[in-house]
Amino acid sequence: MSFRKYEEYKESGIEWLGEIPAGWTTQKLKFVARVQPSNVDKKSKKDEKEVLLCNYTDVYYNEEITADLPFMKATASDVQIRKFTLKRGDTIITKDSEDPNDIAVPAYVPQDLxxxxxxYHLALLRPGKGTCGGYLKRVMDTQYARSVFATRANGITRYGLGTYAISNFIIPFPPLEEQNQIAAFLDKExxxxxxxxxxxxxxxxxxxxKRQAIISHAVTRGLNPNVKMKDSGIEWLGEVPEHWEVKKLKHIVTKPLMYGANEAAIDDDRDQPRFVRITDIRNNGTLREDTFRSLPPHLAKPYMLREGDVLLARSGATVGKSFIYSSDWGECCFAGYLIKASIDTSKASPYWFYHYTESDYYWNWISSILIQATIQNVSAEKYNNFSLFIPPKQEQNRIISYLDKETAKIDTLIEKCETAIELLKERRTALVSAAVTGKIDVRDVG
Known part of the structure; x- marks a missing residue:
């Protein structure tokens, strides 16, 4: 769908913005909205009133702040309650983060709460007379707003936006009626x-x-539907082929399981070994390029990966996630929240074990370990006792070849979906930017 332009433009006087429609102005944010950095923290105090707290993650992960979100309980003073209670039309932005790219992420408040x-760590933008809150939120959605605030954020290891930087942010400012039309158009689109x-x-x-189901069936039932089965002795697994052997992980590795390097991921030197962290590993088993970090060779040496080494996440939200190393990735070492398993190829294929870590059986085992724990952690000792069923080598290779073929088909389809999503997100961002900067005229779009 194509959109017309405004009939007449003028220079905005702002390099990033260029020309704006002749009937628009530019305004500093403080002249069209009240900017209120919050000082309400999550600590509860006896002399204060109980409130629900809209915190950083509520804003970061949601387009809108609505009553059904799981707000945490806290307390606030009467002054804070009057000042920071959420009202219809408010926009909230993140103002502190460890990553400057996470500064000024906005969320809109569609109804009084x-x-x-x-x-805390947030700033409340309350529209003034003549300002549409929905339009203001869309301005904050633009990549320009994020970029400007990222460059104005102060800090070294943690970045923060001061009130001055937020208040003096210059925005394109059409008449109120046009603001409302632009906001309504963008809501719909x-x-x-x-x-x-x-x-x-x-x-x-x-x-x-579907991918996980195919893997789960292949590594616990095999490919022969007529094979004789036996009870696995494991409640959530059921029967397995009779001729398969059961072995614990500690009995099929060449050396004890090993924790990675407890080093800061600072360097980005392509001539050094890559420092693999759990955040680098994509769901399809590949490594992200945008998160590349490295370690100097003298620090990396004890933690270098060899062909077929399998990495296992040991804690946090990604506990259980796995990655198999191939020399195609170049020289790599691994980080402290990962555990390395070097499989003895005379006993099992590394890829057999890796596929096991993608199965329902493995994830049920991970869940059973976590149920017994007070924190999300699976130690090397626990991984050592993971039991897997192993067919003869030739059968392993047939099943691995089958899985490589079948999962490649599914991965291709997933990649196409991911590409479509990225294109849609790019279109969304471009449309918002074009509308709020006057590059397109949406006033009469139905």
């Missing part, structure tokens, strides 16, 4: 785009479930 206050994104994400989920 009595009893919910804006929390972004909803349509988001619906398409949701459908692609649902398809990815179904494909991932």
């Amino acid at each position: 009595d009893g919910v206050v804006c929390g 972004t909803t349509n785009i988001d619906t398409l994104i949701d459908k692609q994400e649902q398809l990815i989920t179904l494909l991932q479930e």
Whole structure:
């Protein structure tokens, strides 16, 4: 769909913005909205009133702040409650982060939320007379806003936006009626785009479930439907082929399981060994390029990976996630929240074990370990006692070849869905930017 331009433009006087429609102005944020950095923290105090706290993650992960979000309980003073209770039309932005790219992430408040206050590490933008809150939120959605605030954030290991930087941010400012029209147009169009994104994400989920089902069946039942079976002795597994052997992980490795290097991921030197962290590993078993970090050779040496080494995440939200190293990735070492398993190829293929870590059986085992624990952690000792069923070498290779073929088909489909999502997100960003900067005229778009 193509959109017309405004009939007449003028110079905005701002390099990033260029020309704006002749009937628009530019304004500093402080002249069109009240900028209120919050000082309400998550600590509860006896002399204060109980409130619900809209915190950093509520804003970072949601387009809108609504009553059904799981707000945490806290307390606030009467002054804070009056100042920071969320009102219809408010926009909240993140103002502190360890990553400057996470500065000024916005969320919109579509309805009054009595009893919910804006929390620490956030700033509340309350539109003034003549300002549409929905339009203001869309301005904050633009890549320009993120880029400007990222450059104005102060800090070394943690970045923060001061009130001055936020208040003096210059925005394109059309008449109120046009602001309302632009906000309504973008609400409709972004909803349509988001619906398409949701459908692609649902398809990815179904494909991932199919992928896991294929792997789970192959590594616990094999490929021969007529093979004689036996009871595995494991409740959630059931029967396995009778001729398969059961072995614990500690009995099929060449050396004890090993924790990675407890070093800071600072360097980005392509001539040094890559420092593999759990955040680098994609769901399809590949490494992300945008998160590349390295270690100096003298630090990396004890933790270098060899062909077929399998890495296992030991804690946090990604516990259980796995990665198999190939020399195609170049020289790599691994980080402290990972555990290395070097499989004895005379006993099992590393790829057999790796595929096991993608199966329902493995993830049920991980869940059973976590149920017994107070924190999300699977130690090397626990991984040592993971039991897997191992067929003869030739059968392993046949099953691995089958899985490589079948998962490659599914991975290709998932990649197409991911590409479609990226294109939709790019269109969404471009459309918002074009509308709020006057590059397109959406006033009469139905």
